Amino acid sequence: MSGDTPVIEVDNVTTAFHGHVVHRHLHLTVMPGEVLALIGGSGSGKTTLLRLLLGLEVPQAGTVKIFGHPLGRCAQRDLERVRYRWGVLFQNGALFSALSVFDNIALPLRELGSVPRDLITPLVMLKLAQVGLQPEDALKRPAELSGGMVKRVSLARALILDPPLLFLDEPTAGLDPDSSKQFVKLLRRLRQELGLTVVMVTHDVDTLFAVVDRVAVLADQHILACGPLAEVARLPHPFVRNFFLGHVERCAEDDLRRFRLSLDDTSDDGGVPAVLREEHSL
Ligand SMILES: Nc1ncnc2c1ncn2[C@@H]1O[C@H](COP(=O)(O)OP(=O)(O)O)[C@@H](O)[C@H]1O
Ligand SMILES: [Mg+2]
Numbered sequence: 001m002s003g004d005t006p007v008i009e010v011d012n013v014t015t016a017f018h019g020h021v022v023h024r025h026l027h028l029t030v031m032p033g034e035v036l037a038l039i040g041g042s043g044s045g046k047t048t049l050l051r052l053l054l055g056l057e058v059p060q061a062g063t064v065k066i067f068g069h070p071l072g073r074c075a076q077r078d079l080e081r082v083r084y085r086w087g088v089l090f091q092n093g094a095l096f097s098a099l100s101v102f103d104n105i106a107l108p109l110r111e112l113g114s115v116p117r118d119l120i121t122p123l124v125m126l127k128l129a130q131v132g133l134q135p136e137d138a139l140k141r142p143a144e145l146s147g148g149m150v151k152r153v154s155l156a157r158a159l160i161l162d163p164p165l166l167f168l169d170e171p172t173a174g175l176d177p178d179s180s181k182q183f184v185k186l187l188r189r190l191r192q193e194l195g196l197t198v199v200m201v202t203h204d205v206d207t208l209f210a211v212v213d214r215v216a217v218l219a220d221q222h223i224l225a226c227g228p229l230a231e232v233a234r235l236p237h238p239f240v241r242n243f244f245l246g247h248v249e250r251c252a253e254d255d256l257r258r259f260r261l262s263l264d265d266t267s268d269d270g271g272v273p274a275v276l277r278e279e280h281s282l
Contacts, residue, residue, distance in 0.1 A: 004031075005032075005067070005068055006029045006030060006031055006032075006065075006068075007030050007031065007032050007034075007066065007067060007164070007165055007197045008028065008029065008030040008053060008064075008065070008066055008165075008197075008199065009028075009029050009063075009064070009065040009068075010026050010027060010028040010029070010049075010052070010053075010062070010063075010064050011027060011062055011063045011064075011065070012025050012026070012027065012061065012062040012063070013025070013026040013027075013052065013059045013061070013062035013063070013064060014026075014059060014060045014061040014062055015045065015048055015049075015052065015057065015059050015060060016060050021221055022045040022048050022221065023045050023048070023049065023059075023218075023221055023222075024221040024222060025062070025222070026049070026062070026222065026223050027223065028216060028223055028226060030197060030199060031197075032164070032195075032197055033195055033196075033197055034197055034198075034213050034214065035191060035196075035197075035198040035200070035211050035212050035213045035214075036198070036199050036200070036212070036213065036214050036215070036216060036226075037200050037201070037202050037207070037208055037212040037214070037215045037216070038050070038199065038200070038201045038202075038215075038216050038218060039201075039202065039203070039208075039215060039216070039217055039218070039243060040217060040218030040219055040239065041219065041239050044218040044219055044239075045218055045221070046169075046201040046218055047091070047169060047201065049218065050167055050169055050199070050201060052064055052071075053066065053071075053167065053199065054086070054088060054167065055071040055072065055079065055083075058072055066082050066085075066086070066165070067082055067085060067165075069082045084112070084161055084163065085163050085164060085165060086163045086164075086165040086166065086167060087157075087158030087159050087160075087161065087163040087165070087166050087167070088158055088166075088167045088168075088169075089151070089154045089155055089158045089166070089167070089168045089169065089171055090154070090169055091169040091170045091173065094154065095142040095150060095153060095154060095157075096142070097141065097142050097143060098141075099141075099142075100138065100139055100140065100141060101128070101133075101137055101138050101139070101140050101141075101142070101145070101153050102124055102128075102138040102139065104142070104153060104157055105124045105127055105128065105138075105153065105156045105157045105160055106120050106124050106160070107157065108157065108160050108161050109123060109124070109160055109161070112161065123160065124138070124156075124160070125138065127156040127157075127159060127160050128156055130156070130159070130190070130193075131152040131153070131155050131156045131159075131186060131190075132152060132182075132186055133149065133152055133153070133156070137149065137153075146179070147174055147175050147176070147179060148175055148176075148179030148180075148182060148183060151171060151172075151175065151179075151183055152183070152186070155171075155186070155190075159190070159194070162194075164195070164196065164197060165196070165197045165198075165199075166196050166197070166198045166199075167198075167199050167200070168187075168198065168199070168200035168201070168202075169200070169201045170201055170202060170203065171183060171187070171200060171202065171207070172184065172202065172204045172206075172207050173203065173204075180204065180206070180207075181206070181263075184206065184207050184210040184211060184263070185210070185263050185264075187207075187210075187211050188210060188211050188260075188263060188264065189264075191211065198211075200212075205243070205244065205247050208229060209229070209247075209250055209256065209259055209260075210259070210260065210263055212229065213228070214226055214227055214228060215227070215228075215229055215232045217232060217235070217237070217239070217240055219237060219239050219240075224237055224240070225240075229251045229256065230251040230252070230253070230256075233247065233248050233251045234248065234251075
């Protein structure tokens with residue numbers, strides 16, 4: 001796929017449930033390497049849009065293309081091939097409580113069936129490290145994990161097949177402010193390391209300020225606006241005003257850059273500046 005082919009194309013999509021219209025004539029394009037946030041009031045159709053992008057809902061009209069493949073119209077085999085090119089972190093983490101952390105992360109590899117058994121352990125342990133967890137966490141059950149760890153395990157599972165595209169539904173919801181900040185820093189790092197394209201639903205202003213390139217606002221059945229933070233935060237719509245209340249000043253380019261640099265300054269588990277870590281590894 002060329003760098004200019006959109007990862008996601010939503011064209012004139014209308015969605016309705018039993019006559020109740022959720023989206024009307026949506027258009028949205030996401031380019032490779034972009035991090036896009038979907039914001040909107042409760043019930044505005046954010047999760048439904050995510051589900052449309054995953055092929056879990058079918059629109060009444062319009063088309064959704066992922067990596068150039070129209071969902072709903074491609075052959076089952078094509079659909080499966082596309083399916084393995086994205087990872088999803090659902091709102092509540094959705095880990096299997098009876099399975100260990102290791103088995104939860106290994107699940108997509110085992111389902112795929114073509115990964116040699118002796119590769120599964122190193123691949124799972126690598127992902128565990130990549131999301132900032134310790135080897136001994138592999139044996140734990142989801143019930144033994146903190147909220148932040150559940151998110152990290154879910155993220156490791158979403159990334160185990162090395163997908164270029166990641167969907168996140170409210171990734172920091174329910175986390176305390178510190179875990180939330182650590183998770184956002186992790187997302188920033190993974191995005192830089194893996195060159196991911198990310199679409200996330202979020203209510204969290206700090207998440208937007210930390211990682212997002214463009215924001216799409218869902219309101220009144222439409223995508224009201226889709227653009228950089230500074231542009232979107234100044235829209236005179238009541239939802240947008242309320243959402244960014246007290247934060248509009250932070251959108252200034254210099255402030256945004258400073259905030260983002262401050263996040264990259266320290267390691268995920270706090271303390272060691274990135275520069276020092278690099279010196280150590282020399
Ligand atoms: N499977 C479904 N059946 C019927 N109505 C649904 C279904 N999924 C979502 N809806 C309705 O669609 C609207 C948007 O829901 P949702 O996408 O979950 O909103 P958000 O994630 O923005 O809070 C809501 O009115 C919700 O009740
Ligand atoms: Mg939702």
